[in-house]
Amino acid sequence: MSAASTGAPVRVRFAPSPTGLLHVGNARTALFNWLLARGQGGTLILRIEDTDTERSTRASEDGIRGDLQWLGLTWDEGPDVGGPYPPYRQSERLDLYADYARRLLDTGHAYWCFCSAEQLERERAAALAASAPPKYSGRCRGLSRAEAEARREAGEPAALRFVIPVDRDVTFDDLVRGPVTFHTSVMGDPVIVRSDGGPAYNFAVVVDDALMAVTHVIRGEDHISNTPRQVLIYEALGLTPPTFAHLSLVLGPDHAPLSKRHGATSVNEFRARGYLPEALVNYLALLGWSPGDGEELMAADEMARRFDVARVSHSAAVFDTDKLAWMNRHYMKVCDPERLVDLALPWFIAQGTADRGPAFAKAPAGKLREAVAAVLPLAVGAVDRLEEIPERVKFVLEWNQADAARLLAAEPDGLTVIAAFAEAIADAGPLTRESFRAAATKAREVTGIKGKALFHPIRVALTGHESGPELDLAIPAIDVVAGLLDGVPSCAVRVRLLATGTAD
RNA sequence: GGCGGUAUCGUCUAGGGGUUAGGACACAUGGUUCUCAACCAUGGAACCGGGGUUCGAAUCCCCGUACCGCUACCA
Numbered sequence: 001m002s003a004a005s006t007g008a009p010v011r012v013r014f015a016p017s018p019t020g021l022l023h024v025g026n027a028r029t030a031l032f033n034w035l036l037a038r039g040q041g042g043t044l045i046l047r048i049e050d051t052d053t054e055r056s057t058r059a060s061e062d063g064i065r066g067d068l069q070w071l072g073l074t075w076d077e078g079p080d081v082g083g084p085y086p087p088y089r090q091s092e093r094l095d096l097y098a099d100y101a102r103r104l105l106d107t108g109h110a111y112w113c114f115c116s117a118e119q120l121e122r123e124r125a126a127a128l129a130a131s132a133p134p135k136y137s138g139r140c141r142g143l144s145r146a147e148a149e150a151r152r153e154a155g156e157p158a159a160l161r162f163v164i165p166v167d168r169d170v171t172f173d174d175l176v177r178g179p180v181t182f183h184t185s186v187m188g189d190p191v192i193v194r195s196d197g198g199p200a201y202n203f204a205v206v207v208d209d210a211l212m213a214v215t216h217v218i219r220g221e222d223h224i225s226n227t228p229r230q231v232l233i234y235e236a237l238g239l240t241p242p243t244f245a246h247l248s249l250v251l252g253p254d255h256a257p258l259s260k261r262h263g264a265t266s267v268n269e270f271r272a273r274g275y276l277p278e279a280l281v282n283y284l285a286l287l288g289w290s291p292g293d294g295e296e297l298m299a300a301d302e303m304a305r306r307f308d309v310a311r312v313s314h315s316a317a318v319f320d321t322d323k324l325a326w327m328n329r330h331y332m333k334v335c336d337p338e339r340l341v342d343l344a345l346p347w348f349i350a351q352g353t354a355d356r357g358p359a360f361a362k363a364p365a366g367k368l369r370e371a372v373a374a375v376l377p378l379a380v381g382a383v384d385r386l387e388e389i390p391e392r393v394k395f396v397l398e399w400n401q402a403d404a405a406r407l408l409a410a411e412p413d414g415l416t417v418i419a420a421f422a423e424a425i426a427d428a429g430p431l432t433r434e435s436f437r438a439a440a441t442k443a444r445e446v447t448g449i450k451g452k453a454l455f456h457p458i459r460v461a462l463t464g465h466e467s468g469p470e471l472d473l474a475i476p477a478i479d480v481v482a483g484l485l486d487g488v489p490s491c492a493v494r495v496r497l498l499a500t501g502t503a504d
Numbered sequence: 505g506g507c508g509g510u511a512u513c514g515u516c517u518a519g520g521g522g523u524u525a526g527g528a529c530a531c532a533u534g535g536u537u538c539u540c541a542a543c544c545a546u547g548g549a550a551c552c553g554g555g556g557u558u559c560g561a562a563u564c565c566c567c568g569u570a571c572c573g574c575u576a577c578c579a
Contacts, residue, residue, distance in 0.1 A: 015579090016579095017578080017579050019578085019579080049579065051578090051579080052578060052579065054578090055578080055579090113577090115577095117577075120576085120577085121576095124575095124576085127505095128505075128575095129505095130505090131505040131506080132505075132506080133505080133506050133507075133575070134505090134506090134575060135506095135575070157577095159577050160577095161577095177509070177510090180508070180509080181508090182507070182508070183507080185507095186506065186507050186508090186574095186575075187507095187575085188575085190576090190577095191576080191577045192577095193577085194577040195577060196577075198577085200576090200577065200578090200579090201578070201579045202579095204579095205579090220573095221509070221510095221572080221573060221574095222572095222573055222574075222579090223573095223574090223579085224508070224509070224573070224574075225507075225508060225509090225573065225574035225575070226574075226579095228508095246509085248509085248510075248572085248573095249572070249573075251571095251572085253514095253515085255571070255572085256572090257572080257573095283516095286516065286517080286528090287516070288516090288517095289517095290516085290517055290518070290527095292518065292519090293518085293527095294517090294518070294526075294527045294528075295527095296516090296517095296527085296528055296529095297528095313510095313516090313517075314509080314510060314511090315509090315510050315511065315571095315572090316510075316571085316572060316573095317515090317516065317517090318514095318515055318516075319515095319516095320515050320516060320529065320530085322515080322529060322530055323515075323516065323528075323529040323530080324529095325529090326528090326529055326530085327529090329542085333542090380542090381541070381542045381543085382540085382541045382542065383541085392541095440538095450537085451537070451538070452538055452539075453538095454538075455538035455539080456538065456539075458538085459538070459539075466539075466540090467539045467540045467541090468539080468540075468541095469540085469541080469542095470538085470539090470541095470542095471538070471539095
């Protein structure tokens with residue numbers, strides 16, 4: 001087992017910035033935290049990192065929370081549920097940061113920097129041009145405390161910088177990568193308090209993770225280079241760093257970090273396209289993790305039971321929509337029928353408002369559910385997403401006598417077959433699988449036509465299409481819906497209309 | 505540029521000093537006395553390159569290459 005199973009109870013956190021939608025890459029980070037917490041009987045904290053007041057919005061925070069809930073990634077402490085270490089929004093923890101910043105200043109671990117943005121940018125550009133590491137020069141480090149205070153009194157804007165020790169190796173043991181070492185010579189003194197008084201990321205995380213007693217920090221690989229700075233801040237504050245685990249990034253098919261131009265990237269979009277949450281969760285978990293025995297289809301709680309951060313892949317993974325689609329099909333197949341009706345209903349309503357014939361949405365409210373339930377088996381297993389279901393089953397409603405007659409005319413023995421079939425089912429009433437088989441058999445005996453030449457015309461007569469779900473499945477659905485909704489002819493009626501040749 | 509990370513079928517991955525290098529998605533072919541789809545069967549498909557260590561390297565070490573990240577008063 002991983003180091004996670006030893007020592008104090010696991011406390012992990014997911015700390016999104018509320019600056020937009022929840023990206024699937026971040027959702028995966030949240031998921032891995034959740035898996036560790038649930039697998040170890042630990043605690044998952046939701047912390048909102050909204051120190052970037054320019055871009056953070058409450059709407060985004062609400063959206064992220066909604067997406068996490070939809071995915072089933074529950075948290076134990078957070079801005080909405082509270083917990084023993086409030087508050088859980090960084091914007092509400094400013095006093096805490098000020099306090100710790102003061103400590104660093106007082107102990108000589110931080111100093112005021114008065115350099116202007118333009119000045120900094122010039123130096124940066126110059127360093128880059130000279131092929132030198134573009135780190136902060138440390139110019140203000142030499143300022144005396146008294147002089148700095150005087151300039152601040154005078155109203156000069158200043159940022160607080162953390163002192164990076166000279167010539168030292170900083171090593172931390174990454175749970176997924178093993179020991180990682182950085183030398184301090186490549187790090188400039190990072191800003192920990194911006195000139196507007198707000199805490200900078202590298203400082204706020206340290207204070208928060210320490211104060212919230214976080215034991216494991218599981219986050220994206222993009223933070224790995226920040227980690228040594230944070231370790232140094234822990235040290236300066238006399239705090240013990242948590243255990244780190246850095247997850248590789250999620251890439252698009254072109255091997256570039258997954259972004260909008262690759263299509264859907266936010267959890268929200270996947271939901272809108274008709275993916276089931278359990279499919280997305282299962283897929284995301286397998287992006288970088290595997291239980292090791294080839295098992296792939298697993299419920300979230302089972303994955304949690306088997307999850308081990310140490311088994312997480314070191315390399316970046318390409319997001320494969322095909323495999324996600326396969327999983328989604330699977331989860332639609334095993335979904336409880338009642339639940340699937342609830343999930344599919346909104347798509348029938350949304351798409352029914354379009355101008356495409358007698359849509360389900362026009363059904364009497366009480367009957368819509370039953371109609372969708374009757375028709376759902378035709379689509380399960382045949383479509384990738386909930387969104388595609390109405391299109392797949394619309395033939396049940398949209399049967400059109402003229403179209404069917406036209407298709408039938410193209411069949412060599414079309415009329416002959418249908419005439420015989422109609423006679424065979426004349427008094428059968430609603431078709432069942434049994435009576436359908438019997439009528440087809442009779443039609444074959446009468447006409448001598450069999451196989452595809454027999455069934456194809458029947459298919460056209462019943463569905464108005466040349467292909468589609470199995471007739472055995474379609475027939476009961478058509479008849480159930482015909483009984484429920486006005487204007488939908490039953491199977492028997494469809495056949496009779498064509499057989500009597502009244503079309504056009 | 506510097507620093508850090510990563511490298512097994514097209515993709516996700518298992519394995520890890522001696523294996524016919526395994527599975528899944530996708531793909532191809534066939535089957536299911538009605539078609540797509542689904543389902544089932546079969547098949548093609550991989551250890552980045554070069555050195556070293558070793559009886560033996562895809563596996564350990566080094567170098568190179570490629571890709572990714574960081575190098576912000578964004579997180």
